[in-house]
Amino acid sequence: MARETAQAAVALGGGHGLAATLSALRRLNDDLTIDDLTAVVTVADNGGSSGRLRGEFGVLPPGDLRMALAALCGDDEWGRTWAEVVQHRFAGQGELNGHVVGNLLIVGLWELMGGDHVRGLDWVGRLLGAHGRVLPMATTPMDITARVRGADPSDPGALTVVRGQVEVATTAGQIESVALVPEDPQACAEAVEAVLAAEWVVLGPGSWFSSVIPHLMVPGLRRALAETPGRLVVVLNLEAQAGETTGFGPEEHLAALFEHAPDLNVHAVLVDAGSLAGEREALEKAVADRGARLVVEDIAVRGEPRHDPDRLAAAFRRIVDGA
Structure with a gap:
């Protein structure tokens, strides 16, 4: 059932993660819960x-x-x-x-x-x-770089820098931080306007360091995300991604996000119930410390490590209706 007043939503990310979010939000667009939907893409x-x-x-x-x-x-x-x-x-x-x-x-x-x-x-x-x-997300051609520890097996403690989205996504080491080259790519003006005008902004899921966090590295877009009056919802990944986030659970994903954008004002963090594996208490504390609320839902395809668009849509609808 649609709300009496439909709202604008912006989803940020890239690849299959953003596609899952958009497939879900499109369902809210179809029933007029969301009447204006924009994707901002890495x-x-x-x-x-x-x-x-x-x-x-x-x-x-x-x-x-x-x-x-x-x-x-x-x-x-x-x-x-x-x-x-x-x-x-x-x-x-x-x-x-x-x-x-x-x-x-x-x-x-x-x-x-x-x-x-x-x-x-x-x-x-x-x-x-x-x-x-x-x-x-930007109109300037760019590359992602990452500071990686342990990429060289002969020197596990050494820090190295890898460049390129493919190289970052498949690195053998532990990513400590990411950056963009150039450091100040020109944000897409229309994307900035959409974020500032939205009632809802959704970040994630997706390749955390190469598709999600890069949005926070574009200065104009970063400012818009900090200044928007819209409510920001972070959707956490279902599992770690080999290479890019090996060993990461929900709490580590959230911590990496805030390490790159400590001023991010988050309204809600959405996580799949099956991905918690006993970590709920720690995640609840991490989310509460940011002044946000944790939303735990069954949002995965049964038996598969991917988000179910219908379940994700239902979770988004409950978040919007409960705001």
């Missing part, structure tokens, strides 16, 4: 089709933007068909091998529109009938 990917297009054309990597657009497609025949089309990856042995249709479509529109990233994405969204808007 754009630092340097691998696969996105990395190749970024290197050849000097554009923002389109892959995570494409996934967000696909997640916002409707459940009707038009939406399902276009979601499949833009996610289709070419096989074969030629130069198209590994490229994704949606990546090529996005880059093609960027070229036609003189490099206007936002306008190009808006046109793709119109074609797909997307139930929301997709924006890059």
